[in-house]
Amino acid sequence: MHLNGLVLTVLWASSWLCAVGHEVPDLVPVRNVAVIGAGAAGSSTAYYLRRYADEHGLGVNITLFEKTDRIGGRTLTINSYGDPNIHVELGASIFVEVNAILYNATKEFGLEPSSPYEKGLKSTSSKNKEDKDEIMAIWDGDRIRFSINESHSSWWTSARLVWRYGFFALRNAQKLMHKTIGKFLNMYNEPHFPFQSLTETAQNLGLLEETSVTGEEFLRKNKIPELLSHEFIQAMTRVNYASNLANIHGLDTMVATAPEGAMSIAGGNWQIFDRMVKASGARVLRNTSVTQVAKDPSSSSGPYYITTSDSHGSAKEDSGIASFDDVVIATPYQFSNMKVMSIDPVIDKIPYVQLHVTIFASPHRLSAAYFKVSPSEVPTMVLTTLPEGADPNSGSEGAGKAGFFSISTLRTLDNPKTGQEEYLYKIFSPKSVTPGFLSDILGVSIPDTFDTGEFQPHGTGQGTEDAEPISWYYTHVFNSYPKAFPRVTFQDPVLADGLYYTSGMESFISTMETNALMGMNVAKLIVDDMLGAAKEEVNFSNSDGRDGEQVILQEL
Numbered sequence: 001m002h003l004n005g006l007v008l009t010v011l012w013a014s015s016w017l018c019a020v021g022h023e024v025p026d027l028v029p030v031r032n033v034a035v036i037g038a039g040a041a042g043s044s045t046a047y048y049l050r051r052y053a054d055e056h057g058l059g060v061n062i063t064l065f066e067k068t069d070r071i072g073g074r075t076l077t078i079n080s081y082g083d084p085n086i087h088v089e090l091g092a093s094i095f096v097e098v099n100a101i102l103y104n105a106t107k108e109f110g111l112e113p114s115s116p117y118e119k120g121l122k123s124t125s126s127k128n129k130e131d132k133d134e135i136m137a138i139w140d141g142d143r144i145r146f147s148i149n150e151s152h153s154s155w156w157t158s159a160r161l162v163w164r165y166g167f168f169a170l171r172n173a174q175k176l177m178h179k180t181i182g183k184f185l186n187m188y189n190e191p192h193f194p195f196q197s198l199t200e201t202a203q204n205l206g207l208l209e210e211t212s213v214t215g216e217e218f219l220r221k222n223k224i225p226e227l228l229s230h231e232f233i234q235a236m237t238r239v240n241y242a243s244n245l246a247n248i249h250g251l252d253t254m255v256a257t258a259p260e261g262a263m264s265i266a267g268g269n270w271q272i273f274d275r276m277v278k279a280s281g282a283r284v285l286r287n288t289s290v291t292q293v294a295k296d297p298s299s300s301s302g303p304y305y306i307t308t309s310d311s312h313g314s315a316k317e318d319s320g321i322a323s324f325d326d327v328v329i330a331t332p333y334q335f336s337n338m339k340v341m342s343i344d345p346v347i348d349k350i351p352y353v354q355l356h357v358t359i360f361a362s363p364h365r366l367s368a369a370y371f372k373v374s375p376s377e378v379p380t381m382v383l384t385t386l387p388e389g390a391d392p393n394s395g396s397e398g399a400g401k402a403g404f405f406s407i408s409t410l411r412t413l414d415n416p417k418t419g420q421e422e423y424l425y426k427i428f429s430p431k432s433v434t435p436g437f438l439s440d441i442l443g444v445s446i447p448d449t450f451d452t453g454e455f456q457p458h459g460t461g462q463g464t465e466d467a468e469p470i471s472w473y474y475t476h477v478f479n480s481y482p483k484a485f486p487r488v489t490f491q492d493p494v495l496a497d498g499l500y501y502t503s504g505m506e507s508f509i510s511t512m513e514t515n516a517l518m519g520m521n522v523a524k525l526i527v528d529d530m531l532g533a534a535k536e537e538v539n540f541s542n543s544d545g546r547d548g549e550q551v552i553l554q555e556l
Contacts, residue, residue: 030059031530034306034324035282036290036338037331038066039073040092040512041502043273044101044519045328046280052527060530062282063324065308067289071277072270073331074478075512080361080424081472083416087267088426090357090476092512095269097261098181099513100188101520102272109275112266137371137379138235140387141401144371145231147379165228173224173233173257180254183207184509187517194524198490198504210250211508212488218250233257235383239406239428241481241510242353246392252484255509269512293327293499294341301497302326326526328500330519335479345495350507353397355405355480358427360438360473363420366407367443380409397430404429407441415471422471432475444469481510493522500525 033049035042046062053060070076073091080086095102106113134150146164148157161170183205186192195201202208210218215237219229233253234245240256241248248256265271277284285308292307303323329336334349366382368375384402386392394400405428415422427433439446446469484507491504505518 030061031326031526032061032324033063033326033328033526034304035062035064035328035330036293036306036336037073037329038064038071038273038277038284039330040075040273040515041505041519042066042073042328042330043071043276043280044516045330045502045523046282046519047276048520048523049526050280050282052523053530056527056531058527058530062280064277064280064282064284065288065290065306066284066286069286070270071274071284072268073273074480075268075270075273076476077268077270078359078474078476080359080413080474081416086413086416086424088359088410088424089264089269090359090474091478091480092269094259094262094264095512096259096263098185098258099511101516102513105272105276106263106265109272109279111271111275113263114266133376134381135377135379136381136383138231138383138385139371139379139402140385140390141403142387144373144379145385147377165232166225169225169228172222173219173228176219176222176224177254177257180207180210180251181258184251194521194528196494196525197492198508199488199492202490202508207251207508208488210254211486213250213486214246215248215250215253216245218253219245230388231385234385238385239383241484242355242397242405242428242430243484244386244392244398244400247398248484249486251509255511290336290338292339292341293329295343297342304498326498326500326529328502328519328522328526329495330502330522332479332503332506333501340495340499343496343499345499345501347495347501348491348504348507351483352479353481353483354430355478356427356429356432357476357478358429358433358473359425359475360427360470361415361422361424362442362470363422364442364444364469365423366409366441369443370440382407395430399430403437404433418471420471438470442469446470482507484510493518494525 031053035045035049042064046064049060049062076089076091077087078090080088097103105111135147136150137147138145148160184207186205187195187201192201192205202211213221215233216229219233220226224233229245233256236256237243237245237248237253241252243252245253287310288308289310290306291309293304294307295302295304302325304325304327305323306327329338329340332352333347335352340347366378366380368378371379371382373379383406384400384404386394386400390400392398395403399405406426408426410424410426412421412423414420435446435448487507490508491501493500493502493504495501500522502515502518502522505514508514
């Protein structure tokens, strides 16, 4: 080849690479993407879809459908006493530093992190500035098995933990948790990210070892003593997943024991996802339920057509985009009341835990007599476990003799209407709390006529301010997370060409972070698909049956 020919060949190669690297977006039509659900997964999908598309100069229009009037899904914040200055998390309350997506979003959006425990019983009352001791106790319905007083020094607390459970048991349990979480964190990086098969990725990372057995079996296999497992660790799985060790797989068990660096966002964790949606530039359709996703059966991929209804169930005329190239179902399909037509995707219908959350305020502390302790030892946080030898399925939804999963004294404060110092409580339970139960735990008589609030369908809440000795309460019910029974297969995120699903992640690990991870994963899959289509377009436009070098030479 002559020198001139070599130069022309190099110029041709450079121009082709330039086309792939920079001119590709001009050849790719703008993608219209529908995201159904504005919880952690849907918000993350929209945010990362915009981010990845912008990185490659690709055009994308995002429409976000949300059946409620708010962003955040199960991250739900309410105002105690109806006062907007007194926030309480009803739903997903904490995340941890290792949760890279949430933690980085907090930094990027300038949100103010706070420890979910920093207020505790530090009095905010104008009448009494005395702080109360914060005591965490593990209760089995008969007795307190173990307690920790936060006012004690860290070395004394450590000594008591070692005395109770043993140094090597505690060390080995912590090492096991870090090992498991370390394997999971590889899901954020190549070659595991992005993943089209959650099952295959879990297998490649060795995480089926954890998901294939119960937490009870996993801990026994790794030589964690039964006392530590069934007392302390089971208290963690109950407060985090409303499940005993016999009914939850090993991976969620390890996640439940990893609260290091726990934090929340001042004013509500929902702000993370609200900021994600705003940063995505998505068109947001609130109070809009998707009733049907359909496509032309003769087409291997989109377009997909979406039918919606308003909050009253009537057909909703939408003057915007009628069809979409891609659809992301970012909500548990079984609760969506939507139908996917023409392709009949196989989507797991998995049982979810129905968790009842009760928030209330009272001038009364928890009863020393009920918990069988002296007044100075009354717990402020009560975690629960089963009595020794109890059936893990005993009581309502496995709650056992305790009847509830946790009670937290969130803080002390002045009732804004009466000025009276009160305690703000939060209860997780499998059923609605009763006046009799409240009377027992507070040690005061609450009449049967007291309306503790019948839980409404789909998690609607109810509040009142006219009952004593409880001055204010609020109730809510969540389909909070799947019952994480052992399994070795998981719903994949790709249902069909252009159709994606995020909630398969929940049977694997159910947290705000992991739902956001699946949203980020789906966004990357969509953008990678767009880049693949772009490369095909470039190859097609540069090919007419002749050698590329000869095309350039002859045209020049």
